[in-house]
Amino acid sequence: MFPEWTVLVGFYIGAAIGSFLNVVIYRMPRGISLGNPKHSFCPNCNHQLGIPDLFPLLSWLVQFGKCRYCRVKVPSRYFWVEMVTGSLWGIFWWQNLVAGTDPFRFVALALFASALVAAIYIDLKFFIIPDQVNAAMLVTGLAYNAVLFAQHSPRSMMWGMPVAVAGALVGTVSLWAVAFLGRLAFGKDAMGHGDIKMTRGIGAVLFPAAALASIGVAVILGAFLGIIQILARRKTQDEAKDAGPEDEGEYVPESLGSLLKCGLGYLLLIDVFGLFVPRLYEWWFGENPFAVEAVEDEDVEVGATTIPFGPYLALGAIVLAIFEKPILTAVERYINGEM
Numbered sequence: 001m002f003p004e005w006t007v008l009v010g011f012y013i014g015a016a017i018g019s020f021l022n023v024v025i026y027r028m029p030r031g032i033s034l035g036n037p038k039h040s041f042c043p044n045c046n047h048q049l050g051i052p053d054l055f056p057l058l059s060w061l062v063q064f065g066k067c068r069y070c071r072v073k074v075p076s077r078y079f080w081v082e083m084v085t086g087s088l089w090g091i092f093w094w095q096n097l098v099a100g101t102d103p104f105r106f107v108a109l110a111l112f113a114s115a116l117v118a119a120i121y122i123d124l125k126f127f128i129i130p131d132q133v134n135a136a137m138l139v140t141g142l143a144y145n146a147v148l149f150a151q152h153s154p155r156s157m158m159w160g161m162p163v164a165v166a167g168a169l170v171g172t173v174s175l176w177a178v179a180f181l182g183r184l185a186f187g188k189d190a191m192g193h194g195d196i197k198m199t200r201g202i203g204a205v206l207f208p209a210a211a212l213a214s215i216g217v218a219v220i221l222g223a224f225l226g227i228i229q230i231l232a233r234r235k236t237q238d239e240a241k242d243a244g245p246e247d248e249g250e251y252v253p254e255s256l257g258s259l260l261k262c263g264l265g266y267l268l269l270i271d272v273f274g275l276f277v278p279r280l281y282e283w284w285f286g287e288n289p290f291a292v293e294a295v296e297d298e299d300v301e302v303g304a305t306t307i308p309f310g311p312y313l314a315l316g317a318i319v320l321a322i323f324e325k326p327i328l329t330a331v332e333r334y335i336n337g338e339m
């Protein structure tokens, strides 16, 4: 559809989106509005950034990763978020607009991957995945499904319902079941609620088969990287132990009733509608959707074995978004005993 060189255009648009994601990643967990202040600012000196600072990738490189005004180091995250988002947009651009001809799929996957990048970085730092990000994925999946309907695509339905709805159901139920069974068996919170809501969105975009495969990839990635992470943390924790005793709050796992009620709420999309009707959200979940716990930069303390599963789920979803065909074909051949 487009010549190959246009992949660079896709990459640079993606990098610009990544620049916006950096704003999302910084502001959303801190409860700062995305539109106010309208201009980006340096987190250290609060200086408003000018036009040259807003060129993705280049501005960071040209200034050697420092703020032009106060010379304080800008975290490399700003560069990598733009780089990763740009690369993903480039890949989807190539797959759907150069090698293939599916502009709607390109838009859906590019938006989806951008939301996942934001979710990964926010979850790694704050151990939350904002409801807005999860809602954005769900809406992307439903909108793409509507396009499939308009194209009379045979993919638009599954199990007698819209395929995005089927995927969202599969995603929500499977992660919720892990949370519920884990709570029953071990008396501990096994899964974050953000993870359940995110997998609902992943299911809506990837549809049931690829969504399940992405959870499988997440488990494999989590097992490998998680072990490394725990080992690395234990080392730093041993060092921290010498510094003094840790103040540990009493651990109270969530009640099964609350887990049931929340799971039902996610199926009914109360967390999504609740973004527009906060009273609905408060009525069901007992908290304000826009309440922000005071998060200060190095404030988030982590237990020795706490690994947020969200980043792995998001990574698994990105892997499936890129390699859906080869992975699903391989799984199918394996199930049919051809491998």
Ligand SMILES: [Zn+2]
Binding pocket: 042, 043, 044, 045, 046, 047, 067, 068, 069, 070, 071, 072
């Ligand atoms: Zn500065």
